Amino acid sequence: MAIFAEQIRLAYPTPQDLKDRRWIYVPYDRFTDRTGPLTEQPASATGIVIVESTAKAHRRPYHKKKLVLLISNMRHFALEQAARGCKVIYQFSEESHARALLELQRSLPLPELSMMQPAERELRLDIEAAILDGLKIKLAPDTTWLSTIEDFLSVFGPYKSGRSYVMDRFYRTQRQKTGILMDKGKPRGGKFSFDAENRKPYKGLPLIPQPPVFAPDEVTNEVITLVEQTYPHHFGLISNFNSPVTQQDADLAWAFALEHLLPHFGPYEDAMRDDELQLFHSRLSGLINLGRLLPSQMTADVEAACAEGLIPLASAEGFIRQILGWREFMRHLHQQTDGYRLLAGTVAQEAGSKPSRDVYAGATPSALSASLPLPAAYWGVKSGLHCLDTVVAQVIEEGWSHHITRLMVLSNLATLGGFSPRQLTDWFWFAYVDAYDWVVETNVLGMATYADGGLTATKPYVSGAAYINKMSNFCGHCQYDPKRSTGEGSCPFTALYWTFLERNESVLGNNFRLQMPYTTLRKKSPIELVQLRARAQKAIDELQQLPHLEY
Template sequence: MPKTLRLILGDQLNSAHSWLQHTNDEATYLMLEIMQEQEYVMHNVQKILAFFGAMRNFAHHLTKAGHRVIYLNLDDQGNEQDLEKNIKKIIKKEKIELFEYQLPDEYRLDEQLKDICKGLNINTGVADTEHFLTERMEVHDFFGGKKRYLMENFYRHMRSKNHILMHGDEPEGDRWNFDADNRNKYDGKVPLQDALRFDHDVSSLKKMIDKMGVKYFGGFDEEHLPWPLSRQEALKVLEYFCEHLLPHFGTYEDAMLQEHSSLFHSRISFAQNVKLISPAEIVGKVISHYQSNKNKISLAQVEGYIRQVIGWREFMRGVYWAHMPGYDQKNFFGHKTEIPHWFWDGKTKMNCLNKCITQSLDEAWAHHIQRLMVIGNFALLAGIDPDHVDAWYLGIYIDAIQWVEVTNTRGMSQFADGGIVGSKPYVASAAYINKMSDHCKHCHYNYKARHGEKACPFNSLYWNFFDRNADKLEKNPRIGMAYVTLKKMKPDEKEKTMLQAETYLNNLNEL
């Protein structure tokens, strides 16, 4: 083997990778903390510290296992703060003969590493990350060039291909999808469980990023970072989820409570997205636990979770690679409104947004309905520029890496892709938020009113959205009833509703 330098990115912490199964004196592993990755978007401070903490733990694990590791801290002297400059410097210093890297999950890094390799005068190689259940272009090939992708079809393909929850060629329970059973408001019938949280003191890391002038937002107790930063901790999160949360996950996966942020969600997404734990491991453990506890766990709970892991997550990655470059610039509605300032501090009179945004800032995490049907719903109804929405989501959430963030945000949430990911815009009035949460009863606004003093902004903005986008949406068969209702609305009622919406749209920062 020639003298080899192997790059491991911050979201490639896969100890099961074939590279790492044997030590080799000729292989050196390179891991970098660089300002380049702190500056392409402003991140939540918990996200930065969790990445650095997990990377340092992983490097320690590699060294302990006998691998040779070069790890550059952000504040190390000689750190060029740039991927290309650091790679070339180390290749020269170490007299490297072969440079290898694993396929990045972000398009920008994929392109950058291709360009770096073109400029090297040594041999180069590329390896798969060996993490996902699909190849990069598998979704593209599965849909054969169709303009719209239906996740349900791909999900069934994944179930069959991997023989997950199957009896021969048929789905277990004779149903592919139990989503209709999993839309319940929390009713207090089962006790809530606290999320499993860790207690990492990252105060020294915090001092280091402050010394380096890293810009960030959000805040927390830096002596108590709660996220899993090692594979062992990721496995503990999975075990805890199966034992305490899975029995009621599906039933309440869409529910929201202002005094309990996570309900029955696993909060394993950060560990999964940096590859401390694989989707195959998660699925295997969940199914094994279900099969051993069928007296306590229904199929609907398990199927709902499995769908997120092997269906939605793999599907979103496939959409990303099928439509990059360019997906991150799509703007179907031509929205250009600036994001309200209260997205950065949560100080809005709308209680649902106050709670969901404040939680996102404080915890660097929210579950899918908080992200989609509260925050994203408002952004779409208000016509916020999807560039601003993307940057906010990418920076604020600990699990946000562009391949999964942009498809969920610009596609699913903002319908900016015109329907590649979703067959309709995911918008709703206050009635939905009241149905799924306890936010409305504590709100300054009246969730029942479309117009007038203290009328909930979601209501008038909802009807304004459909009215102003009739040319783009009216023929969509999945939202035809909205236009039937709009046409039946009495002229006076419609006028008051639209005037209320215009007032709110002109004063978003005051809501």
């Protein structure tokens, strides 16, 4: 770290700076000077503290590219603030973030700090514990969000067990409050959602533009070496790192997506391809969750481009629904349910799980009694399922795949097979560059696996091979036939789907959205049901027998 350490050393404060400046702690996911405490006084009156903690990085086998993305953005943000005129204390620590702050405050000494309310539950707990030990820090509202907890409570009220939380209700209210894509109180185009229009498979046209390249600079190369040496056994590949790590590059990536990707995003947002893994997705969720790109600016840009006719309304609405709807909704739900821990008294828990005194231990709801160990295929051991192997290989390479491959390949298979929702959640948490507790736990334990018993979804998001075949080209390159559900060469997704419904009929049989498939299931002959069960069990056994890798 000699290059970066030498550069940032020049911004270290004098004793007088410690007394005269306002000191702000910038956490590991809020690299912005466009909102919040850093905007409230001139740079010449500002000091910032940043902690690079190996304790946090060692907590899980985080994808190596996630660590590079986060640490390089962290270091570049520190340099950017120094260039503005801020004084910077950049602390390398083997302790937690809050413990490092406490030690700094005692040793320098530092005056009272300010910070935005932490987004992650883990950091909130860390800060709260340090405050009890004497850390002096004032929490300010996190203005990177588009909504407040009061907005959420105005729709649903305080958390109550047994209540259903439907994102669409919250989204409509936020559209009306913000006026985004609204005309005189009415949704532009006559409806709030154009989701039904955004379900086309991609057949090769329009052509997908080549994104800009962000070659690592000397600071990033130093981080890459650090991650290789310090976290050698972590998940994923580190080669070919190509992501924005400066504010300028983050803005360039967004400008490219806005002009070249968003105009075609909507119709193909649910499509999947093995030869065009990104399609028209922006791949900017990691930067949004680090604070590099602000949702307020992004939604304003998309709305303006839509008004100018540069982005079709269906594409604009689909993108804004992800940002203003799902992203905000899920973080509120995580906070209100304490990361789903409050479900323990009303939703069945995963077999073998026990109450833990560890405040960081994850919630273990499993409304459908799923508990099988997550197969080694998720770590890159080839399963023979082309869709699964393709998506996992992409995640190992990039630390990213788009939302439909996450939902309808990775999570679909885990749900159909009865694999542990908690293990799947933890896998997503360390495997994806954009995963933090507030987004991954609610999405995976809720929408993706129905482990929450329907708190966030009116039915499980599951399908057989027909959906994957319709929305992708995966099946055309697979050894299994998506049109066969039993017998030699049949795709196991379909047998897994029917046996999933059969296995969970006591829980799901009266679900109004599943009446058609249950009617079909009940018409199947005893012989066909036996064959479906055998095919599904064979697939589960084969996945369970794959040798595990160690991380």
